[in-house]
Amino acid sequence: MLEIKDLKVSYGMIEAIKGISFxxxxxxxxxLIGANGAGKTTTMHAISGLLKPASGSILLDGKELTKMxxxxxxxxxxxxxxxxxxxxxxxxxxxxLILGAYSRTxxxxxxxxxxxxxxxxxxxxxxxxxxAGTLSGGEQQMLAMGRSLMAKxxxxxxxxxxxxxxxxxxxxxxxIIEEINKKGTTVLLVEQNAKRALSIAxxxxxxxxxxxxxxxxxEELARDERVKKAYLGG
Amino acid sequence: xxxxxxxxxxxxxxxxxxxxxxxxxxxxxxxxMLNFAHGDVIMVGAYVVFFALSSFNLPLIPGVLLxxxxxxxxxxxxxxxxxxxxxxxxxxxxxxxxxxxxxxLQNAAQLLWSSSTKVFPAVFPSGSLELxxxxxxxxxxxxxxxxxxxxxxxxxxxxxTKTGRAxxxxxxxKGASTLMGINVNRIIxxxxxxxxxxxxxxxxxxxxxxxxxxxxxxxxxxxxAFTAAVFxxxxxxxxxxxxxLLLGVIEIFAKAYISTQLSDAIVFAVLIIVLxxxxxxxxxxxxxxxx
Numbered sequence: 001m002l003e004i005k006d007l008k009v010s011y012g013m014i015e016a017i018k019g020i021s022f023x024x025x026x027x028x029x030x031x032l033i034g035a036n037g038a039g040k041t042t043t044m045h046a047i048s049g050l051l052k053p054a055s056g057s058i059l060l061d062g063k064e065l066t067k068m069x070x071x072x073x074x075x076x077x078x079x080x081x082x083x084x085x086x087x088x089x090x091x092x093x094x095x096x097l098i099l100g101a102y103s104r105t106x107x108x109x110x111x112x113x114x115x116x117x118x119x120x121x122x123x124x125x126x127x128x129x130x131x132a133g134t135l136s137g138g139e140q141q142m143l144a145m146g147r148s149l150m151a152k153x154x155x156x157x158x159x160x161x162x163x164x165x166x167x168x169x170x171x172x173x174x175x176i177i178e179e180i181n182k183k184g185t186t187v188l189l190v191e192q193n194a195k196r197a198l199s200i201a202x203x204x205x206x207x208x209x210x211x212x213x214x215x216x217x218x219e220e221l222a223r224d225e226r227v228k229k230a231y232l233g234g
Numbered sequence: 235x236x237x238x239x240x241x242x243x244x245x246x247x248x249x250x251x252x253x254x255x256x257x258x259x260x261x262x263x264x265x266x267m268l269n270f271a272h273g274d275v276i277m278v279g280a281y282v283v284f285f286a287l288s289s290f291n292l293p294l295i296p297g298v299l300l301x302x303x304x305x306x307x308x309x310x311x312x313x314x315x316x317x318x319x320x321x322x323x324x325x326x327x328x329x330x331x332x333x334x335x336x337x338x339l340q341n342a343a344q345l346l347w348s349s350s351t352k353v354f355p356a357v358f359p360s361g362s363l364e365l366x367x368x369x370x371x372x373x374x375x376x377x378x379x380x381x382x383x384x385x386x387x388x389x390x391x392x393x394x395t396k397t398g399r400a401x402x403x404x405x406x407x408k409g410a411s412t413l414m415g416i417n418v419n420r421i422i423x424x425x426x427x428x429x430x431x432x433x434x435x436x437x438x439x440x441x442x443x444x445x446x447x448x449x450x451x452x453x454x455x456x457x458x459a460f461t462a463a464v465f466x467x468x469x470x471x472x473x474x475x476x477x478x479l480l481l482g483v484i485e486i487f488a489k490a491y492i493s494t495q496l497s498d499a500i501v502f503a504v505l506i507i508v509l510x511x512x513x514x515x516x517x518x519x520x521x522x523x524x525x
């Protein structure tokens with residue numbers, strides 16, 4: 001459903017992504033692992049249109065995204081949970097979720113979907129009238145995920161969802177990612193926590209300084225000596 | 235009684251500042267820029283009402299609506315032509331451009347309509363409401379009522395509508411707003427449209443009180459309203475309202491009790507003191523540094 005071909009992205013003179021190709025098939029969880037600065041977030045931003053690629057193509061169900069205005073991409077069924085959560089701190093939990101559904105026009109469905117999000121994240125329901133800035137890091141991550149789900153995406157991009165969370169919360173977040181996937185949403189996950197990401201992924205790619213250096217199923221890469229050494233702590 | 239009459243006059247003047255300050259504060263909140271051409275939009279609004287009323291003999295309400303329409307289009311055009319190409323530029327470049335737009339509008343007005351002062355027609359009923367020994371002019375009442383109405387409508391719009399929510403989202407995080415599917419450029423245009431439309435309304439109230447129309451008429455109220463916006467906490471809508479009203483009251487009290495000549499100096503001195511104690515303004519949020 002998502003196909004990236006020969007993608008190059010530059011910041012001024014510096015080429016951050018030097019020509020990568022990968023794909024995400026319908027119903028999969030695909031993860032992109034790599035160290036800090038490998039270009040993971042850059043790739044995510046290029047897909048969601050926040051960055052214009054220098055060349056290459058990004059196809060969502062055959063539609064070219066690189067020439068599209070970024071705010072229109074979410075309407076095609078691609079939502080992103082950004083790195084660092086980036087919830088709207090001064091707005092309430094409920095307002096954040098309503099903003100997530102901004103691209104939609106089916107009002108009655110939106111109310112129903114909010115209840116679905118609350119059943120996935122019961123803690124958000126308890127805090128629905130609180131401003132997002134007063135939530136804990138884990139709750140903010142849940143809100144950022146719930147907010148993106150409100151767009152009713154067919155594919156969800158997640159950038160470092162486990163960043164800065166306690167091990168217990170990380171488990172909870174990964175469990176929820178699997179749950180979201182089971183309900184029919186395709187997932188592209190970017191993670192530094194490679195061990196966790198590989199354990200839930202159908203397929204994975206390793207990104208190193210702008211190139212994809214390895215690819216395979218989650219299991220294969222988890223067993224790969226090079227991956228073990230570089231990303232799984234030996 | 236004198237005290238109350240000064241207070242009400244101060245609130246009247248402050249209401250005009252508040253309506254202008256809303257334009258500064260909304261644009262700052264969303265586009266993160268100081269639109270120093272805002273005062274000159276008031277001037278254009280004043281000329282439009284002047285010509286509508288005295289040359290085309292339009293009644294007041296259609297004249298004001300025409301002026302609001304012209305200013306709204308002017309605001310959107312200024313943003314598109316002068317500020318939008320600088321979206322990625324440093325804030326200093328944008329600031330200098332805004333000052334350039336301000337001079338451009340003043341000189342264009344001088345070229346089109348000459349520098350001679352035109353006398354604004356009397357648009358509101360003269361006379362005043364007598365409450366015992368207190369007398370409040372109808373103009374002051376109308377001005378205060380307009381300001382309250384603007385404030386209520388704007389608050390409802392910002393808090394209750396989809397576009398209003400999107401505006402608040404954009405003021406917090408444009409990147410995340412884009413990811414929600416919000417067209418940030420459109421929201422910025424709407425913000426300029428609202429601010430400029432309010433400037434047109436302010437121009438009528440201003441010219442009803444000080445009935446002369448000339449190319450630099452927007453400069454002083456513009457800078458005072460900007461001060462009011464900073465005073466109240468720039469970026470905050472209730473802050474612009476509070477800052478505007480307080481600034482008007484301080485100005486009138488300073489004129490009445492201290493010195494007419496020094497009133498402006500006193501107004502700005504109060505601003506400096508407030509900013510020394512509370513740099514983000516009365517209702518401004520502290521900006522946290524991102525780590």
